[in-house]
Amino acid sequence: ETGVTQTPRHLVMGMTNKKSLKCEQHLGHNAMYWYKQSAKKPLELMFVYSLEERVENNSVPSRFSPECPNSSHLFLHLHTLQPEDSALYLCASSQYQGSYGYTFGSGTRLTVV
């Protein structure tokens, strides 16, 4: 365990479903991130939260909705996804936004059918 816990590890959902991915860290970090990793493509930064405030939204479709209720928890709410959204979704945290030494979780492997 890295200190960043993601649940579930695997998720299969239909295109009309609504689901949520959860990320939790108790490292005392103030920044949290969502990344998407599709097959054979680089990691793509989706969202950045600093002190529970969203500071970056990288042109992500509205079917992905992040939520950061406190500095230890980050959610990614999913609805009406497409098969091309199937990917590994990674959460990371750092002491401050942009500080070195991001700690990543193990990711949620999402399959949209």
Place this chain on the structure above:
Amino acid sequence: DAKTTQPPSMDCAEGRAANLPCNHSTISGNEYVYWYRQIHSQGPQYIIHGLKNNETNEMASLIITEDRKSSTLILPHATLRDTAVYYCIVRVDTSGTYKYIFGTGTRLKVLA
């Protein structure tokens, strides 16, 4: 777009040093170079970072050229568990927001 280029794959014999190169010819004066690795089915793991000087920690050494246009990550005694994808990253500052832009990395295979 990533500001770094790396060879797509490399092999290294177990017990030998693995030297992973990275080009970052457009790096700015205050931008750090970071290295992460991703073992299959896990999230990336921080290895080391540097600005100008060479750096060493318990995992690896980082050698940065004097002009800062390239760097090399050295794993001094590679083991089978070092098989992973290694990412060289330059942290980008866009309007006060720092971001890591990952490239496709180098897939290192350590051979027994």
